Amino acid sequence: MTEKLTDQSLLDPLLSQGWTLRDDGAAIEKTYTFANFVEAFGWMAQAAIWAEKLNHHPEWFNVFKTVKVTLTTHDVDGLSELDVKLARKMDKLAG
Numbered sequence: 001m002t003e004k005l006t007d008q009s010l011l012d013p014l015l016s017q018g019w020t021l022r023d024d025g026a027a028i029e030k031t032y033t034f035a036n037f038v039e040a041f042g043w044m045a046q047a048a049i050w051a052e053k054l055n056h057h058p059e060w061f062n063v064f065k066t067v068k069v070t071l072t073t074h075d076v077d078g079l080s081e082l083d084v085k086l087a088r089k090m091d092k093l094a095g
């Protein structure tokens with residue numbers, strides 16, 4: 001079962017990697033900028049496969065070569081370790 005994130009130390013490394021905590025504290029957000037649209041969409045395709053594997057899905061918005069990502073866990077109305085996991089994976093995939 002998914003539980004709300006209580007361990008701030010899991011969040012801190014993400015906050016120093018360009019992720020920010022949404023005002024309501026229920027989500028983290030990051031905007032990735034790629035070299036071009038193909039790079040952006042290629043990254044989204046890879047991230048989508050991981051999201052499906054983790055059964056945890058991003059909210060995201062793509063404009064040309066940027067992708068704005070919001071991660072939250074709907075099941076707990078806030079953040080969970082799954083958001084941390086997916087954020088780490090997304091960063092890794094973005095290089």
Ligand SMILES: C[C@H](O)[C@H](O)[C@H]1CNC2=NC(N)=NC(=O)C2=N1
Binds near residue numbers: 055058
């Ligand atoms: C039934 C299914 O496991 C759930 O709806 C999963 C699917 N993907 C999900 N993604 C996200 N971001 N939050 C969830 O709570 C969530 N729940």
